[in-house]
Amino acid sequence: xxxxxxxxxxxxxxxxxxxxxxxxxxxxxxxxxxxxxxxxxxxxxxxxxxxxxxxxxxxxxxxxxxxxxxxxxxxxxxxxxxxxxxxxxxxxxxxxx
Amino acid sequence: xxxxxxxxxxxxxxxxxxxxxxxxxxxxxxxxxxxxxxxxxxxxxxxxxxxxxxxxxxxxxxxxxxxxxxxxxxxxxxxxxxxxxxxxxxxxxxxxxxxxxxxxxxxxxxxxxxxxxxxxxxxxxxxxxxxxxxxxxxxxxxxxxxxxxxxxxxxxxxxxxxxxxxxxxxxxxxxxxxxxxxxxxxxxxxxxxxxxxxxxxxxxxxxxxxxxxxxxxxxxxxxxxxxxxxxxxxxxxxxxxxxxxxxxx
Numbered sequence: 001x002x003x004x005x006x007x008x009x010x011x012x013x014x015x016x017x018x019x020x021x022x023x024x025x026x027x028x029x030x031x032x033x034x035x036x037x038x039x040x041x042x043x044x045x046x047x048x049x050x051x052x053x054x055x056x057x058x059x060x061x062x063x064x065x066x067x068x069x070x071x072x073x074x075x076x077x078x079x080x081x082x083x084x085x086x087x088x089x090x091x092x093x094x095x096x097x
Numbered sequence: 098x099x100x101x102x103x104x105x106x107x108x109x110x111x112x113x114x115x116x117x118x119x120x121x122x123x124x125x126x127x128x129x130x131x132x133x134x135x136x137x138x139x140x141x142x143x144x145x146x147x148x149x150x151x152x153x154x155x156x157x158x159x160x161x162x163x164x165x166x167x168x169x170x171x172x173x174x175x176x177x178x179x180x181x182x183x184x185x186x187x188x189x190x191x192x193x194x195x196x197x198x199x200x201x202x203x204x205x206x207x208x209x210x211x212x213x214x215x216x217x218x219x220x221x222x223x224x225x226x227x228x229x230x231x232x233x234x235x236x237x238x239x240x241x242x243x244x245x246x247x248x249x250x251x252x253x254x255x256x257x258x259x260x261x262x263x264x265x266x267x268x269x270x271x272x273x274x275x276x277x278x279x280x281x282x283x284x285x286x287x288x289x290x291x292x293x294x295x296x297x298x299x300x301x302x303x304x305x306x307x308x309x310x311x312x313x314x315x316x317x318x319x320x321x322x323x324x325x326x327x328x329x330x331x332x333x334x335x336x337x338x339x340x341x342x343x344x345x346x
Contacts, residue, residue, distance in 0.1 A: 008128065029130050035237055040130040042230075043137045 010059040011037040013044075015051035023055050031056075100276035102157045103176065104283045105217065106166070107273075107319045108205075109149030110177035113167060114327070115198065116143040117334050118185060127188055134234065138195070141227040148220045155216075168338035172321075172328045179318035180263035182327040189249060190256035192238045197260060199232040200296040201267050204289045213281035236300045243304025254306055262312035267293070269315055 008030035014023035026045050031037035037056040045051065065073055077083070119139035126132035150163035181198060185191045206228050209221035242249040268290040270278075277283030301308055316324065337344060 030128060031130065032241065036241070039234055039237065040134065043134045044130065047137065 008032050011041075011056045012059050012062060013037075013041040014055040014057070015041075015045055016053035016055075017050060018052055023053065026050075028059060099156070100273045101214070101280070101282055102153055103273045104277040105149055105153040105156060107176040107178075109146050109153055109166070110175045111181050111319075112142045112146035112149065114175070114177040114330060115181035116140070116146060117330055118181065118183075119191070119195075121185055122191065131188075135191075138231055138234065141224075141231065145220060145224045145227070148223075152216050152220065164338065168335045172323055172331055174321060175323070175327060175331065176319050176321055177327075178263075178266055179316035179324050180260065180266065182318065182324060182330060183260060183263065184326055186256055186259075187252055189242050189252040190260070192235055192242060193253055193256040194260055195231070196235040196239045196300065197264055197297065199228060199235050200293050200300075201264075201289065203228040203232050204292045204296070205284055208284040208289065212283070217282065232296075239300055239306075240304045243301075243306045250305065253304070257301075257306060258309050261309040262314060263316055265312060265315045266318065271320065 009032070010028050011031055012028050013026050015026045016023045029037065029040045029044055031040050034056060038054055041054045041056055046054065116139045119135050119142070122135045123132060123139075126135055146167075147163050150166045154161045154163060154166055180194065183194060185194075203225070206221040206225040210218050210225060212218040212221065239253060242253045244250070268286050270285055270287050274283065274286055278285040278288075298308060316322075318324070318327070
């Protein structure tokens with residue numbers, strides 16, 4: 001058996017803290033299959049009642065942006081402050097917006 | 098000792114001894130994730146054992162609390178099922194023992210949740226959710242190993258053959274069982290056998306494992322007559338309390 005087969009695949013774990021909230025990334029773990037990934041996530045990340053729902057995604061299936069390309073990806077947004085809604089005058093009567 | 102006290106001690110000791118056995122894996126499981134998984138099983142069982150021991154102490158009314166009952170009884174005063182004191186073996190052996198046990202405990206708690214003893218019913222209702230998860234965990238692993246490689250299949254098959262004879266004791270009724278069942282407090286062990294068999298057969302089939310032939314010898318750990326393994330387990334578990342009575346964190 002090769003080394004790569006001996007290592008269990010890595011899964012990224014997302015937990016929903018309570019109904020209505022988003023699933024948040026909490027960490028990763030190793031598991032041989034999807035069922036085991038859920039069980040490990042339950043034992044590792046919800047043992048103190050942190051969640052009501054678990055998503056597990058194979059890390060290999062996540063498409064990620066390349067840090068080397070971060071300038072090309074994110075720099076152009078930096079000088080476009082007009083995209084932030086900060087140019088409106090808010091009437092005093094409005095308490096929350 | 099009344100039948101009720103003896104009955105609750107059987108349940109408590111079975112959980113306590115299995116929790117101690119599972120605790121032996123901490124730091125030694127095949128993966129960090131399994132280390133935590135097994136420790137979680139152990140802690141669930143230990144939590145139930147504490148409630149049961151405290152309840153037994155109250156029923157007995159002799160002033161013994163959970164610590165006195167756990168740490169100051171001899172081997173022959175322990176009434177756990179013989180199955181749970183069997184050594185861990187390899188990981189597959191631990192999974193087989195756990196699976197046979199979980200399938201039994203789930204059925205037990207389902208029935209015990211209807212007990213006329215309100216405290217016992219509450220403990221069973223709480224334990225029922227834990228037992229359902231335990232069976233999911235151990236059953237999942239049994240299928241994974243049984244339907245895995247030739248090596249993993251051979252190992253769980255061997256363990257199943259070794260542990261199967263100990264399952265007879267799970268379904269044998271004695272005077273204590275009949276007394277508590279009649280009083281509506283406890284569950285008659287023989288009444289759990291059909292559901293257990295169905296659960297076990299279903300998972301064994303998915304794990305590509307054959308059900309071993311019935312063995313005829315019956316162990317009586319629940320009457321205090323144990324295999325050679327319990328004494329060592331208790332010696333380790335009780336040594337600290339006996340050396341430093343009343344020691345606390």
